[in-house]
Amino acid sequence: MxxxxxxxxxxxxxxxxxxxxxxxxxxxxxxxxxxxxxxxxxxxxxxxxxxxxxxxxxxxxxxxxxxxxxxxxxxxxxxxxxxxxxxxxxxxxxxxxxxxxxxxxxxxxxxxxxxxAEGTLLRDADILEQLGAIGILRTVVKVGRDTRYPSFSSILPVLNYSVNHLAHQTRLIRSKAMAESRAEMLRSFLSAVYDEAGDLLH
Structure with a gap:
């Protein structure tokens, strides 16, 4: 082949x-x-x-x-x-x-x-995929489909974990910069969710 x-x-x-x-x-x-x-x-x-x-x-x-x-x-x-x-x-x-x-x-x-090198690249890229707009889409789509996430409020811990923990776990200089940018976007999204829904998100 x-x-x-x-x-x-x-x-x-x-x-x-x-x-x-x-x-x-x-x-x-x-x-x-x-x-x-x-x-x-x-x-x-x-x-x-x-x-x-x-x-x-x-x-x-x-x-x-x-x-x-x-x-x-x-x-x-x-x-x-x-x-x-x-x-x-x-x-x-x-x-x-x-x-x-x-x-x-x-x-x-x-x-x-x-x-x-390949393992490091794969791991850093996989972390980046859990941050930013793509990270939000990949998490939200699980609501109602994955038994662990029956509601919107059930995915907030996942997104908070991503922004507070995953964003600091990349190894390479270029991926660290990208993680920071994506984490900031995710923080803005979470802030908007809390501002708009408060304790009423389900």
């Missing part, structure tokens, strides 16, 4: 499997954002592309438990890594780079400490 072939296979697969459908946009945004952050860095673009597009496979409907109790204990990362390696191998992804993809996916969450 050519470079173009495996990348097209990845995109087409995620386009089909990303459910609910709004989850699809996160992947191309994440890859583009990571590339922006890393424009002056030395990293493997094959690894970054594969990791960015595949990293959330285990949270898609059909790839994770449907039972709320089981879902609350679900760690999507091991499943995502195993399935990604299997799929990428079938699509002709360079075998010598599979371990690097696995490492990037393994360390992409806020709690993690990535040791590779």
């Amino acid at each position: 050519t470079l173009r072939d495996w990348r097209e296979s990845v995109i087409e697969y995620i386009r089909i499997e990303a459910r609910p459908e709004d989850k699809f946009g996160h992947q191309p945004r994440l890859y583009a954002l990571a590339g922006t952050i890393g424009q002056d860095m030395d990293y493997d673009d094959d690894v970054l592309f594969a990791a960015a597009w595949m990293h959330d496979l285990g949270v898609f409907s059909g790839h994770c438990p449907q039972d709320p109790e089981q879902l609350s204990r679900w760690d999507h990362v091991p499943y995502t890594i195993d399935r990604s390696i299997e799929l990428l191998t079938g699509w002709g992804f360079p075998k010598e780079k599979l371990d690097a993809v696995a490492q990037a996916i393994q360390k992409h969450q806020v709690k993690d400490e990535p040791t590779t």
Whole structure:
């Protein structure tokens, strides 16, 4: 397979499997954002592309438990890594780079400490996706769809956590600047919510 072939296979697969459908946009945004952050860095673009597009496979409907109790204990990362390696191998992804993809996916969450350039880029970009206007959209869409968030008031702790904690967790200079800007936008939004609704938000 050519470079173009495996990348097209990845995109087409995620386009089909990303459910609910709004989850699809996160992947191309994440890859583009990571590339922006890393424009002056030395990293493997094959690894970054594969990791960015595949990293959330285990949270898609059909790839994770449907039972709320089981879902609350679900760690999507091991499943995502195993399935990604299997799929990428079938699509002709360079075998010598599979371990690097696995490492990037393994360390992409806020709690993690990535040791590779690709993992650091992926983690910082994933944090940025939880801030600003995109962070608001990705959180609000869960209301009434995710059993953890039955109302608007139930997502305010998530947004407050993002602005007060996540905004300070990025590692790279460029992503820190972007996080500050996005966090300020999120603060303005939350302030407007409290001003407009007070204790009456449901």
